[in-house]
Amino acid sequence: MNKFKYIKVLNNRQIRYLSKEYKDNLYIVFLHGFMSNIEGEKPQTIFKFAKKNKLGFLALEYSGHGKSSGKFIKGNITKWSKEVEALIKKVVKKNNFILVGSSMGAWLSLNQFKYFKGQIKGFLGIGSAPEFLQNLMWKKFTKNMKNETIKKGIYNLKHGNYEYPITYQLIKDGRKNKILNKKIKSKINVTMIHGSKDEVVPTSYSRKVLKLFTKANKKLVIIKNGDHSLSSKRGIKKILLELDKITSNVA
Template identity: 40%
Template sequence: MKNKKNYFLTSNKQSIHFTFFKAKSKIGVLFLHGLMSDISGKKVKFIKLLCKKNKLNFLAFDFSGHGKSSGIFEKQGIHDWILEAKEITNSKLKNKKIIIIGSSCGGWIGAKLIWKLKNIIGFIGISAAPDFTKYLMWNTFSKKAKQIISSGKIYKLKSDYDSYYPIGKSLIEGGKKNLILHLKKNCNFPLRFFHGLKDNVVPIEYSYKLSKTLYSKDSLILLQEKGDHSLSSSDDLKRIGKVLLRIAKS
């Protein structure tokens, strides 16, 4: 039986599973996970513990169609996850100064939130994958794959982490409406873009591209020599943690 205290009902009628640590600090850390991932992973556990030790508010949640949240993955899309992120953040981190951490797909969603939230004081991308539904999926798909998706059926895309990603029309169409790499956004807060040199899922160039879309005088691209796409090794996490605390204390 699920604990209702750990679920948030959004305006799109999804029951969103979340984890939240409340502190007296004026700063709140929001973590956004990657595609087909959830909040049970190493990064969430590490960052939540770090926030507890440093008395920072912390919020993470499963996107609809992921983890313990409601919804069917094949019927969800970027537009849904942006809406959910905005609503649960406005509820749980109301009046807080927010540091966004976005992993892979979450990096895209987190970047979109910069247009929608006014109280952001920092952004950390981890193997960020902005506009991936267009450039890493749709534009690389065969004519047959595109026909399958356009007809409303599910295309099974091979994955390095699971057997396949079930790609539906909602993911592709939702992505088209939220593309950001052609835009520019001035940010008056620190931007940090972590990327592993051994990432074979999202090319490093996407962190560079995002750093041109999001502009700040305090912007750094941080490459992890031995890092893969997940950037979940102890060394990766320690470096991410140090950067997070520097932003929080600045």
């Protein structure tokens, strides 16, 4: 079993993370999705890939996720993006890195370009979901759901077998983190992978992300019959294949 570590950042938030550290190597930074953690198939397999290829690696659980401290309902995109920034500064330091963002992790990844533009040498998105709070949640809420969220400050959204506590502050903070109207001029390889049967985030979101990059070498990979998480053997195989292409192209 991989050894998880803990580090205190930003007002003593205890963040759990997984890393393989090198002094001068290229790193892979994996950012998980909404209410997820770093024990899943994707972070674990990508960690093995990094070790095998002698690449540095960092994956972290944002506050309120997994075994990191804090309450989920106190978190938001701004807070989680700052935690990612803090961990990259502490673990990756000045090394170059490739971002791998799954679902909400792709949104947090896009937020890192304003801090580490020169260090980011590639970006791989998996079922990317920037601005999902407004566009895929709030806009689909009924009037009653919206009223309850505003009045009580929270709405417990049932989706499949899960229940998501959606706070009004989370929705409002999401609006402050608009990214789809920005332009990113990094000359890097950007690959978006999306399942054709993703019932959570439409494939159009991956296309929207690609449009942000004006000078990148861009690629969209649609996995036939693939779901949102792409954690199946076929999905993981494709993710590693595309990740290998990106890492191999970094000089």
